[in-house]
Every structure is written in C-alpha cells, then in structure tokens.
Amino acid sequence: MAQITDRTAVPRRYLMCRPTYFDVTYSINPWMDPEKPVDRELAVLQWERLRQLYLELGHTVELIEPVPGLPDMVFAANGATVVDGRVLGARFRNEQRAAEGPAYARWFRENGFTQVRDAEFVNEGEGDYLVTRSWVLAGCGFRTDPASHQEAQDFFHRPVIGLRLVDPRFYHLDTALAVLGDDEIMYCPESFSPGSRAVLRRLFPDAVLVSAEDAGVFGLNAVSDGYNVVLPQAATGLAEQLAARGYNPIGIDLSELLKAGGSAKCCTLEIRASGPDGTGATATPARTACVV
Ligand code: ARG
Numbered sequence: 001m002a003q004i005t006d007r008t009a010v011p012r013r014y015l016m017c018r019p020t021y022f023d024v025t026y027s028i029n030p031w032m033d034p035e036k037p038v039d040r041e042l043a044v045l046q047w048e049r050l051r052q053l054y055l056e057l058g059h060t061v062e063l064i065e066p067v068p069g070l071p072d073m074v075f076a077a078n079g080a081t082v083v084d085g086r087v088l089g090a091r092f093r094n095e096q097r098a099a100e101g102p103a104y105a106r107w108f109r110e111n112g113f114t115q116v117r118d119a120e121f122v123n124e125g126e127g128d129y130l131v132t133r134s135w136v137l138a139g140c141g142f143r144t145d146p147a148s149h150q151e152a153q154d155f156f157h158r159p160v161i162g163l164r165l166v167d168p169r170f171y172h173l174d175t176a177l178a179v180l181g182d183d184e185i186m187y188c189p190e191s192f193s194p195g196s197r198a199v200l201r202r203l204f205p206d207a208v209l210v211s212a213e214d215a216g217v218f219g220l221n222a223v224s225d226g227y228n229v230v231l232p233q234a235a236t237g238l239a240e241q242l243a244a245r246g247y248n249p250i251g252i253d254l255s256e257l258l259k260a261g262g263s264a265k266c267c268t269l270e271i272r273a274s275g276p277d278g279t280g281a282t283a284t285p286a287r288t289a290c291v292v
Pocket residue numbers: 028029032072075077078097126127172174175260261262263265266267
C-alpha cells in the first residue's frame with residue numbers, strides 16, 4: 001500500500017458535557033466498579049485538557065449543562081447522532097441513563113436544530129453510530145437494538161452497515177472502531193463477530209488493524225479530524241501505527257473517566273452540518289494543523 005503522508009485536518013464542531021456530577025455509582029459495563037473511588041476533581045481537570053486541546057486544534061466546542069443525578073452524562077457521544085444537521089436522539093438501554101436522551105434532544109432543539117427525531121428503538125448515539133464518507137457504521141450486540149439501524153438509515157438517507165460486537169469490554173462501537181477520515185478507519189478485529197469482521201475487511205481493506213493490547217487501554221476511543229488523532233496516551237503501539245500512516249497522534253490522559261468505561265471519543269459528540277459536497281463534513285475551509 002502506498003504511504004500517504006499528506007493529511008488534512010478539517011475543523012469540527014463538537015458537543016461536550018463537563019463531568020461536574022461524574023461518578024461511578026452503578027455498573028453497566030465491565031469497567032465500572034462502584035466500590036472503586038472516583039476523583040471527580042481530577043476527572044474535571046482531565047476533561048478540561050481535552051476540551052482545551054480541541055480548541056487549540058481549531059475546533060468549536062459547544063457545551064451542554066450537566067444534570068445532577070446523571071453521572072454518565074459526560075459521555076456526550078451517547079447523547080445523539082448528527083448527520084447533515086439531522087439529529088437522531090438517543091434512547092438508552094439502561095434505566096440509569098434514560099434521562100440523558102431527552103436532555104440532549106432538548107439541547108439540539110434549543111440550539112436551532114429543526115430535524116430532531118425521538119428514537120423509536122434503543123440506540124446509544126455515536127457510541128454505536130460512526131460516520132464515514134460513504135456509510136454509517138452501526139454497532140449492536142450490547143446496547144443499540146439492531147432495529148435502530150433501519151431507523152437510522154431511513155432518517156439519515158445513508159447506507160447503514162450493521163456490525164456485531166462480541167466482547168463485553170468493548171460494548172459500544174466507538175470502543176472497538178474509530179473513523180480516521182473519509183472512508184479510512186481503524187479497528188480491533190477480535191471485538192467483532194466473524195461475519196462483521198469479513199464485512200469490515202471487504203469495505204475497508206486498508207484499515208489500520210489495532211492490537212487487543214491497544215484496544216484494551218481504550219486506544220480506539222479516539223477522535224480524528226482527518227489529521228490529528230486524539231487518543232488515550234497508553235495506546236503507544238497504535239500511536240506509532242498512526243504516525244506511520246501520516247496522522248498526528250496526540251495522547252491524552254483520561255484515566256478517571258476510564259473508571260466508567262469511557263475516554264476521548266465517549267466525551268465528544270460530533271455535530272455534522274451538511275457539507276458543500278453532501279458528505280456531512282463541516283462546511284468550513286480545510287486546513288492543515290500540527291500540534292504535538
Ligand atoms: N458508563 C457509560 C456506559 O456504560 C460509559 C459510556 C461510554 N461512552 C461511549 N461512547 N462508549 O454507558
């Protein structure tokens with residue numbers, strides 16, 4: 001495969017939620033242990049660094065007001081999926097997070113989005129929906145109901161590719177796969193069913209294949225702007241792979257949030273307005289950035 005070194009960062013618009021009420025008081029994934037103490041102040045600090053980094057990279061960061069009693073609300077990625085300005089609201093599998101769906105939907109309605117859909121089927125937003133240039137990749141197996149995939153396809157007018165997750169540690173698609181840009185992705189094959197692996201190989205023959213070790217430190221919970229890839233700093237092997245592909249990996253420490261089973265991508269909901277070419281990319285001029 002030809003080595004590509006020219007990558008272009010495209011400024012993004014993100015929605016984030018400060019972890020003011022972050023805590024681990026229940027367990028809905030194998031990372032969460034309510035017995036283990038959480039340092040909320042440190043969580044806020046780590047989250048602030050992530051937000052600051054996005055601003056330095058030239059992105060826009062919108063904030064939603066955190067709600068007391070919703071300790072997982074910091075994981076904004078789960079709040080909705082936004083493609084071409086159309087917002088598919090989240091509908092959570094677990095009762096503990098149910099109130100987050102309406103809270104995020106309200107934010108979109110109050111911020112000028114007119115196409116906001118209250119979901120019919122369980123879906124955990126960008127936790128399980130990831131958008132490439134050609135497709136919407138959709139996880140199932142732990143949280144999002146496969147029936148939601150059809151709902152998303154009808155709503156977004158984009159082909160939705162269903163992918164089955166098989167490892168409970170990687171319960172959301174965004175813990176097992178990340179979009180790097182256009183139709184380029186990275187993923188950990190072991191996290192998917194044999195059939196889904198075959199589909200990924202077919203659609204993305206040049207994908208970055210990620211080791212179980214790097215996936216195990218949440219390396220795939222990454223946010224790419226097409227050039228800069230923000231990812232957990234412990235995923236060192238993956239950072240090398242990305243650099244070899246011409247990306248700029250930027251490691252970040254979000255250890256407190258990992259206690260709830262989340263990292264960079266989980267904290268970041270991308271707001272995709274419709275792009276000039278209809279790709280759903282942000283309609284702002286592209287630029288190249290390099291921040292180490
Ligand atoms: N504790 C949260 C849950 O289990 C973590 C969500 C992480 N978010 C994500 N996009 N993977 O639902």
